[in-house]
Amino acid sequence: MVWHGGRGRYGRVLAAAVGVTAVAVTTSVWSAQAGPVAGRPARAEEVVRPSRPYARGPARGPVSVNITHASDRGARGVNITIDDGPDPVWTPRVLEVLREYGVKATFCMVGTQAQAHPDLVRAVVAAGHRLCDHTVSHDTTMDTKSESYQSRQILDAERMITKASGGVRPQYYRAPGGAFTPYSRELAASRGMRPLGWNVDSKDFERPGTDVLVATVKQEIANGPTVLFHDAGGDRSESVEALRELLPWLRRQGYSFGFPVR
Secondary structure (H helix, E strand, O other), rough: OOOOOOOHHHHHHHHHHOOOOOOOOOOOOOOOOOOOOOOOOOOOEEEEEOOOOOOOOOOOEEEEEOOEEOEEEEHHHEEEEOOOOOOHHHHHHHHHHHHOOOOEEEEEEEEEHHHHHHHHHHHHHOOOOOOOOOOOOOOOOHHHHHHHHHHHHHHHHHHHHHHHHOOOOOOEEOOOOHHOOHHHHHHHHOOEEEEOOOOOEEEEEEEEOOHHHHHHOOOOOOOEEEEEEEOOOOOOHHHHHHHHHHHHHHHOOOEEEEOOOO
């Protein structure tokens, strides 16, 4: 099942299930490799202060509306990001590999998945990983929908993830398929969630084979620090094995593992 490759079938089906009428808007799609969203440019210093808390958790400072790619470990840092879960089969296996190599990652969770598997959300938090809002239903056409639709997708997912975690809030927002809009970035930033992009797409959703996944990351890691993998949306055995090979390889190359800059 393709979740990220082409504004996929999954997003359309689940978006329909939400029962929200789509309203086309003329917004531009952001490409994770290309940079910020087209439209009103966000200045580097532009930040949005969080509004009154929407769910339980400590107050957070302002965050930029700009899409972050950098690592808090500096030029030789790598951010491992895991999308679309949690999943009862694959998330525990991803957690096992991360634990084996002492790596912390950022888990971009779909709201309905978090709601269905709160034990896994808590396991992610207990292991020291960070949470990211990946919307309620992973609709990769969000940038063509109304602002009210985008708001529900982002804020309801924030609530679901925070409740499932026992009160730990997402620190980032990643639009499904990179379908950011200026509005969604501003809304997420107002909630203290930094918009999160990626530099290296492993393409594991295509399941091309572990060797291909490993080669892709090795070839593209020079593009930037934030690497995209998945722990849901189908068989993720190749993703697990690729991580098992890549994590020690990256360390041998002199990289360290961190979190995206907030």
